[in-house]
Amino acid sequence: MAIRAVYHQGWTLDEVGWEHFQPQAVEPNLLEAIKAAALVEYNAPDYVAYLKRIFRDADPATIEKIERWGAEEAQHGRALGRWAQMADPSFSLEAAFARFRAGYTPAHFEGDAALSVRGSRRAEMIARCVVESGTSSYYSAIRDATDEPVLKEIAGRIAADEYRHYKLFYETLHNQDEPDMSFLRKLWVAAGRVRESDDDELAFAWYCANVPADQEAAQPYNRKLHSRLAAKTGMTIYRRRHIEKLVQMVAKAVGADPHGRLADWGSSLLWRMMQKKAAAA
Numbered sequence: 001m002a003i004r005a006v007y008h009q010g011w012t013l014d015e016v017g018w019e020h021f022q023p024q025a026v027e028p029n030l031l032e033a034i035k036a037a038a039l040v041e042y043n044a045p046d047y048v049a050y051l052k053r054i055f056r057d058a059d060p061a062t063i064e065k066i067e068r069w070g071a072e073e074a075q076h077g078r079a080l081g082r083w084a085q086m087a088d089p090s091f092s093l094e095a096a097f098a099r100f101r102a103g104y105t106p107a108h109f110e111g112d113a114a115l116s117v118r119g120s121r122r123a124e125m126i127a128r129c130v131v132e133s134g135t136s137s138y139y140s141a142i143r144d145a146t147d148e149p150v151l152k153e154i155a156g157r158i159a160a161d162e163y164r165h166y167k168l169f170y171e172t173l174h175n176q177d178e179p180d181m182s183f184l185r186k187l188w189v190a191a192g193r194v195r196e197s198d199d200d201e202l203a204f205a206w207y208c209a210n211v212p213a214d215q216e217a218a219q220p221y222n223r224k225l226h227s228r229l230a231a232k233t234g235m236t237i238y239r240r241r242h243i244e245k246l247v248q249m250v251a252k253a254v255g256a257d258p259h260g261r262l263a264d265w266g267s268s269l270l271w272r273m274m275q276k277k278a279a280a281a
């Protein structure tokens with residue numbers, strides 16, 4: 001049985017074994033995906049500001065947890081960006097991030113509304129749980145797919161953080177004194193957050209990370225094309241166990257039995273859809 005390292009919360013970039021980097025083990029598709037993921041993670045401060053507005057009258061401990069969460073997400077961006085710069089010295093995290101920032105701001109990050117775009121704090125927390133379920137299974141899949149030792153370590157560390165984030169938001173969800181939502185409403189919020197994954201965030205991050213600035217005129221941004229390219233790697237690295245875990249986590253967040261029939265059915269359906277998309281890619 002393989003023994004997997006246990007990664008603690010609050011790790012720093014200095015703890016990563018960068019010296020074990022093996023350039024010949026870098027897979028080009030995975031490198032493209034890591035560059036894009038670095039930009040999305042590095043953009044966390046906007047999300048921190050948004051969540052702090054929604055929780056503005058919450059206890060200081062909750063605010064502190066939100067800030068720590070945001071700092072960890074931004075560190076994910078720096079860790080992935082540093083790895084991508086080692087794998088491809090022509091890549092610059094800061095330069096690609098500046099282009100991403102200039103072209104992408106979701107509407108709900110602007111202004112100072114204290115209400116979640118999803119209608120309530122509980123709904124916002126369900127949406128967060130969906131995202132953390134997705135990232136935790138995505139980085140687990142990367143950890144298991146890559147043979148490059150440093151990426152394997154970073155992805156393992158990040159996957160452990162994402163799982164802790166899920167637990168943080170799950171607990172926060174249940175600590176709200178707002179009335180509970182109906183099961184169908186929770187499902188709707190979760191499905192809505194999954195649908196948002198088709199928006200510009202990842203597609204445009206992929207574009208800024210992988211199309212050099214001097215190629216912009218020749219290869220203009222095309223949401224459909226670049227979201228397909230952004231999704232391509234994900235479709236091929238997932239294994240069935242990653243999808244099962246992902247669906248179990250989402251099921252738990254919406255109040256369904258993670259080992260029940262709905263979750264089983266959901267993961268079979270998602271797995272079949274992903275295999276189809278992987279074959280098409």
Ligand SMILES: [Fe+2]
Pocket residue numbers: 041072073076135158162
């Ligand atoms: Fe993250």
Ligand SMILES: [Fe+2]
Pocket residue numbers: 073132135161162165
């Ligand atoms: Fe996270």
